Every structure is written in structure tokens, then in C-alpha cells.
Amino acid sequence: MRKMIKTLVEGAFERLVEEKELPASKLKEGHLISVPKQEQHGDYASNLAMVMASVLKMPPRQIAEKLKGVLEENPDFEKIEVAGPGFLNFFFSDSFWHRRLVEIKEKGSTFGSTDTGQGKKVLVEFVSANPTGPLHVGHGRGAAVGDSLCRILKAAGFKVESEYYINDVGNQMNTLGRSVYLRYQEVLGREIEFPDECYKGEYIRDIAREIVEEYGDRFLDMDLDECLEFFTEKAVSKIFKGIKDDLDLFRVHFDNWFSERTLHDSGYVEETIAILMKKGIIYEKDGALWFRTSDFGDEKDRVVKRSNGVLTYFAADIAYHRHKVERGFDMLVDIWGADHHGYVPRVKAALKALGYEPERLNVLLVQLVNLLEGGKVKAMSTRAGEFVTLRQVLDDVGVDATRFIFLTRKCDSHLDFDLDVARKQSQENPVYYVQYAHARLCSVFATAADRGIELAPDSVDVSLLSDSEEIGLMKFLVRFPEVVAASATSLEPHRISYYLTELAGMLHKYYTKHRFIGDDPELTQARLLLAEVTKTVLRNGLELLGVEAPEKM
């Protein structure tokens, strides 16, 4: 839509230059079409005249007047005004909007999709929680953002793959196995000493109990060394099954599950380090191998291989990101908890060192979630094993409310998740506000069907939709694809939620003021078409958030 107007404005400008109405000059980048906040400033506005004023050495309003003269020849405009310092304000005719409405109806469930991404390949990596415990609420936020972003990017014409990186290597795996082993001993009546570094959560005991049920006491007298592998593997697979079940319930889908271990086993990590050593980017000091990250904007150099010969997590991560690029992705999106922000320069440095543009990597830092209940913050201590799991929240307030709340905030701001509000089924809880709008429209069609009325889209006289609320609704519906595209390119899923909330508001307002089904069959048909299209956009939008569009509530 904006693109269309922009093309028109640029065309008018070039024609004026050709006709020598304006001094010969090139169009400056940076002019844009916007939607004015004030209705009296038109449906769309262009700032071209102001942007070009300094180049042309002419007053902006004078330039705008000339452009207006040319553009007015287009019958789609009802009027064009020159306003303020030199804005061009465009007012489209009602019939223009009527035609758009019919177009949206034809597009149906594909309305909102664009080719903005031009088939660029994107890899979105998110959650990637270590398989040492169940997902907590913070992971949930990352999961909602990542999954929704994938849906939005797809709609915007990107080719998207989602990926979960499994850190199945390192001390933590042994610690996990040891924790379960100790609890196993405990469950079978042994006195144990539970070290501080072990995982204290109750889920460890649950796993130990399950192992007792399945295998009895056969490991009771075995040394840890002998059965560590068994306990580790059992624990990981059980925890991982839990994580997958939670994500499934949360409607979060992954195309790939990428194991860190495979990078080590295949020698890919060592190979990557060898490449960087050859380039002189990795050097030896104090028996360890160091990466010259400081040459690439990081604060200091980082260890990739410790003096004991063990590769660090960072080493694997360098290799992992190299692997991502080599798989042919044009753009990488990593969604991390904000507490990992110090890591960003390091990974970007690694990409640069390998000869890839660091701009390819977009890291979304998702800020932490404060869980509130009764006006107080619920303590979240991983150390003590006391944290609220994603599953608990889902069982409590439901998938739709949880996803929507996570998706109505920019991810770089802290989020207060108020459980009391999330449980409420009212306007305080915007998810129901939007869903209710959809359910209400469904109910309109149910009533229509009861009365033997069916929408016949091909024979609707759309020109009957002339109330300001109707035109306003149509204008807003038309914007949807642009919102999706902007949401994709800015990597900000929350824009969809805000759009939908506003759309729902317009619908509710319209609903109280007008009746879809009335005495006039022609008008009823026209309004049912509007209802149908609104319903479609609500559904398409909710789909992008992974939230259901219920027929009844």
C-alpha cells in the first residue's frame, strides 16, 4: 500500500523534473509514506517535499503544490492536501477502500503475506535450554517470541528454519548424572551428602524414583564412575522428553534439534579452531588456546581450549555459528536470555574472524520475567531449585494467555507477568479481548445461518458501506500486511499483538453501534462481508502469534 503510494509520488516527481517544472535533481533517499496520527491529516502522508527542499532550494510547500497538481489526476484520491511544513496528505475515495475489501476477501487466509523477505533463508535459534532441568518461565518467553517470529517471518516471505541447540557436553552433564545418582541412593534409604554444585530441584528426585521403579536397586552398590553414564543418559532423556512435551503443549515447533556433541564428535570444532589458528587469530598462552576477540571489538581475548585440553563452550559456539552460515543461511537470529548479552561481541567477532559479515547475526536479548502474584514477586532461585516452571504457568493460566502476554512486550524490556491478571477473563487480559472479537463475529454468522441468511460475496454491493466506522475499519484492515512485514524486518512480534488489540477494539465499537444483520438484505450482505473480512484478519493475526481464534468462548 505504502509502496504503491511511494511509487506514485516518485513518478510524479520525476515527471515534474522531466517537464522542467522542478530543477533537475535526483531523488533523495529517506522520504517515506506514513500513516498520520490525526485523521484530518489524511489516510497516508508523504514528506517528500520537505526532504527535497534543501536539494531543490525551494520552499517545501511550493514543491508539494506541484506534486499535488500531478497526483490529483489519479481518480483513487478523493483529495490531496498540502499541509503543515509541506506534507502531502492523501485522502482516498470510499470506492478505493471498497475495492480493497473485496481483494482481502479473495485473499482469505493468505492475506497478510508478502514477499518482503524475497525468499531469504533465515535460521532462528531459540530456547536452547540445557537439558539439566525443566523449562522455566524465562524460557517460555523466549519460546513464544522465537516461535511467533518464525511464523511472522514466513508470512513475510522469508524461508525459515527453527532450531534448538542442545548443550549436551561438559561438566554440567556429569553433575546432572551425579545428582540423580545421589538421589537414587537416597530414595533407597542411603545416607547421602548432597554437594552444593549439584542440582537441587525436586525433579531430580522424581527421576531417581522413576529409575528405582524401572531398575530396582541394581545400582545401589555401584561406584559412581561405573554408572555415571547410565544416570546421565537416563536423566537427559527424561528431562528432554519433559522439555519437548512442554514445548508441544505451548505450540512451539522446531525444525531442527542440533546437538553440540555432534560438533565435537565429527571433529568440526577442532577443524574450526585449526582454521583460525592458521589465520593467526588463535594463539597459545599459559598452556591454553586464546581467541583474539579483542581485535574484533571485544573487551579481551577469550579461551577456546583450556590448559587441561578441554574445549570451552565458546569454542563449540564458534563452530556452531560457522556451521549455521555454511548451511547456507543468509540471516541468523539467535534469541538469548539477556543475562548472556556479554556474549554477543564474542560471537560476532568469531563470525568476522571466519570471514563472514557479523551483521548476518541478529541477537535478540529477551529480558527476564518477573512473576507476580498477590502483588509480590515470586522468588526464582535456580540454585535452591525453587523456580516456577513453564508447565506450572501453562496449567494455571493457559497457553493462549501465556503466549499473548509474552508477545505484547518488546523483548528488551523486563516483563511483569501478573498471574492474577493472566487468570482474569476480562479486558485487563487483552488476549480475551481479541479472541472475543473473533468469537462474536462467528456468533453473528451463526445467527445469520439460523435466519437462513448466507453471505454471497460475489453479489455484494460494497458501496453500501459508507459509515465512518465502516470506512475506518476497512482502512485499518488494509494495513495488516504492512504490520506483518514491519514486524518481520524489525524482528518485533509484539507489533502484531498491538495491531490485533486495536482491530478488536474497532470491531467491538462497531458492534455496539451497528447491527450486522438488519432489515435491509443488501446492507446485511455488505456488512456480513465486512464481518467476514475482519474475522479473517483476526484469525490470520492470531495464527501468527500461535494463539487460537475460538468460535465460542
Next chain:
RNA sequence: GCGCCCGUAGCUCAGCUGGAUAGAGCGCCGGACUACGAAUCCGUAGGUCGCAGGUUCGAAUCCUGCCGGGCGCGCCA
């Protein structure tokens, strides 16, 4: 100490990548069901956009410096 993020109405947050008179919801107060769903709608009040400079036609938005809050600064993952 250094780095990253945040600071907008009493509360929770938007603000379309620099546009015109800064917006929602909640909460407060007051209204609206004999009609397709009142999980809704309408109205009133509420602001020095943390503070101070700078950039320009124009700043909540960009740059600098402070103030306040959060998070990071391992041969951990």
C-alpha cells in the same frame, strides 16, 4: 571500575525506525442490555516523555554528559 538494556499518566505498557495537538488498557468517578454474545461500549480526570546540553525545518525517538533501576564482566556452561 568497564560494557549492554531500560526509564513515557497512579499501575502495566505502545509510540509505525526523525514528523503535525504524545496514545492504549487497568485503576478512580459517572453512564449504556426488550436488538446478531455486556469477556462489550460511551464519557470525565490524569504528562516537564528521568535531568541537562547538542544536531535541524522538526526530537519521546539520533549524539554527549549526568541520575536512577536491571544484567553481565571465569582456563563455567
